[in-house]
Amino acid sequence: MRYRGSIFGRLLEPINRRQFQTVVDRLDGDAYDKSFRSWDHLVALIYAQLSGNSSLRGVVTGFNANSQHHYHLGTGKLSRSTLSDANARRPIGIFAQTFAALSAMARRQLRSEGMEMVRLIDASPIPLGKVCSWATWNGRIRGMKLHVVYDPRSDVPTCVEMTAANVNDIEIGRQTPIQPATTYVFDKGYCRFDWWQKINDSKAFFVTRAKTSIRLRSLRHRAIRKRNGDGFEILADDEVKLTSKGASRLPIPLRRIKIRREKGGKITLLTNDLARSAVEIAALYKSRWQIELLFRWIKQHLDIRKFLGANDNAIRLQVLAAMIAYLLLRIAAHTNCIKMLPLRFAELVGQLLLTRRSLAAIDKPPPINPSRRKSTISPDQMELRYA
Incomplete structure (x- = not known):
């Protein structure tokens, strides 16, 4: 009989074992415990x-x-x-480079021309509470912070840092590699004029929310051809x-777009993109909520709230394992044409992690074994048997 692997085994297939071992050898990942290899650790x-x-x-036990x-x-x-x-x-770099390789694979598979x-x-934030006494207090929580660069078009995190x-x-944010012709969308927590200048010099664009302390002078009013978008209304579009x-550190053209949200107040956006319409710029900023949904999904459906260790290294490894698991699910859904949520x-x-069935038919009952043939004898017919 032909062997059929488990769903877990199928999910792990995108990880190239040869490349993984190359990373392990380069980082000397099995130096401390050769009986429990890095691959065993990753699978666990x-x-x-x-x-x-x-726990x-x-x-x-499981x-x-x-x-x-x-x-x-x-x-x-x-x-x-x-x-x-x-x-x-165990070195964190092994898991980090595995995540990077899977992220690149997922972007290649999921992006559209x-x-x-x-x-x-x-x-x-990743709250750690009083159990981890070494964790830093920032005025609100004691713990760590998960930084993510996310591709909303392919629904794939491209970079993770803790x-x-x-x-x-x-x-x-300043350490993020800037790619030309890419639009970077972020909140007002990333207000840094020299970084905005770097994005502009790299032939890229940014869209952000303006802080109330930023002072701007209007140079020209732009015509607004379309005012209403999906859940918002454009109030003004000015070159400023x-x-x-510190204004001397940002000698680039800027646009200020004022928006009234359907279920909220007014917000002001800043961008160096002079080509897109105001509605398109506002829609880009609205898409920023996709990364909030990513954080919520990971915290609710993967384990980065309860940890298998109370030290810094264990927590970082577990968060990286959660991001790797997320990528494996995305790749499997695309490869097997799974359309469910x-x-x-x-x-x-x-629920079915270690069962032997097809990923593509994970939501369907298992097929009937053809070797179990139906009886050709009528239940009303007597049958001769030897004692």
């Missing part, structure tokens, strides 16, 4: 994310209870102490000049 943490187990004991799958997953039995030690000292390049930039909770968002302190797909994967 992805299993924890997809199965919904939020070391739960991960180990994984070891399905030992019939270990051979085909390329791993072995888990030990709670070994997993805990690996979480504390002629689609404009847009990147959303934002950060979300910092202390008190690190300013702009410090990570910066007059605030991502939430529904993730729930089914969690």
